[in-house]
Amino acid sequence: MDVKHSLCEQHSNISPRAIAVKVLDELLPFRRRPDARDDSAIVVEHQLPRLQKAIECATPLTFVLPAFPAKSPNPRKVLGSLPDTAERIALTFLANLCERITRHYQPGARIILCADGHVFADTIRVPDTTVAEYQDELRKLVAAIAPLHIQIVNLHDLLPADHASVDFEGARTKLMDRHGTGADNIRAELMADEIGRAHYRAITRFMFEDGLTPGYEGSRTALQADSKQRAIEVVRRSRAWGNLLDEVFPGALRLSIHPQAPDSPKFGIHLSDCADSWLTPWHGVAVDVGGQLRLMKREEAERAGARVEHVDGRPSHFVIEQTQSQGVFP
Structure with missing residues (x-):
């Protein structure tokens, strides 16, 4: 008997819910948690129906992951401006995750990696040309490591066709005009609960660390104040980007490189062996x-x-x- 046919026959005898349980079991060990509490039962309660619904379609599972913007501009944190072994490890992890899911679900899984550097470039103070170089090298890594499981898209790829020719600043303007939310609303939402406040503090910390380069000549107090303002803008851009992704990929399963609340529709996921729930390959x-x-x-x-x-x-x-x-x- 053909091995592939045999596997299909085995999977056909397993309920979509049972398959969803196995897929979620592959994800849970790598979940980014907002704190040390054991809230797995809540995660299962909210994620399992989403997985089951997708599996019932009998098509490849599509995970959307906004990530891999650009290397931090602070040389105290990274080796350079281009992808290196840190990104290679993360991409290999994602490819292996798709392979493990395929053992449980024959149609398989794919990850649409939404490289978002051009969404944030001016706010994180990384030139768009540097972001473009980073993305070019990232595509080469994906082609070498996981061409069947990972696809890279960026802001210009996902804008409506009539916006595809605008420059990077124009693309950001189009994104925010169509999907953006006011900064005051974002600030109020973040301050409404501890998870939101922790997210705000973490982004502020990244902005501060990235700005504290060897050439910085201002005061730490001034940089802290500037970092707080830019953190709100980063979250504002992130929400707009997420709204666009929801529009372009309806029904896709959402992954995140940030810790997520247990009842969130997004699943926060680590990309490597790292105890820090906020550290990423590009930081x-x-x-x-x-x-x-x-x-x-x-x-x-x-x-x-x-x-x-x-x-x-x-x-x-x-x-x-x-x-x-x-x-x-x-």
Whole structure:
């Protein structure tokens, strides 16, 4: 008997709900949590019906993940402006996740990676040209690692056809005119509960860290105030981007690189072995610690005595020998 036919026959005897349970079991170990509470039962209650509904369609599961904007502009956090081993690890993780889901659900799964650097470029103070270079290299990585499971799209790809020719600033204007919400409304929503306030504080921290570059000459107080303002704008852009994604991909399953409340329609997901629920490949570096890859900020790796490894002539990741890591990492 043909192996593929046999697998299809096996899956046809399993209920959509049972398959949804297995798919969710693959996701739950990698969930980004807003805190340490065990709220898995609430997550299951809200996510399981969404998965079951998608599985009942008997088509590939489509996950939409807004992520991979650009490398942090702060050299204390990253190795450079282009994707490196940190992104490679994350893309490999996502590809492997799709493969594991396919074992339970024969139509398989795909991830539409919505690279959103041009949505935020002016706010995070990364030039659009740098974002474009990052996305070009990211596409090459996807083509090499997971061409069957991951597709990359960006802001221009998703705007209506009559807006496709506008420049980056024009594209952001079109996005906010059509899908944006006022800053006061965003601020009030964030301050309404602890999860929202934690999100605001985390984004502010990113803005502050990214702005605290070696060349920064202003005061920390001024940078903190500026970071708070830009954090609101980042969330405002993110909401508009999410609204556009909902419009373009109705019915898709939403992933997020941010911690999410247990009853959220989005599922917050880690992209690598990282204890920090907010650290991402574009805000850190990959570190080989005695044969195990971890994600951390560049300055942390350097303080631990790490050395830089190059691949194809470019800085790729750090290495800390096992003897060095003793007493530094648990």
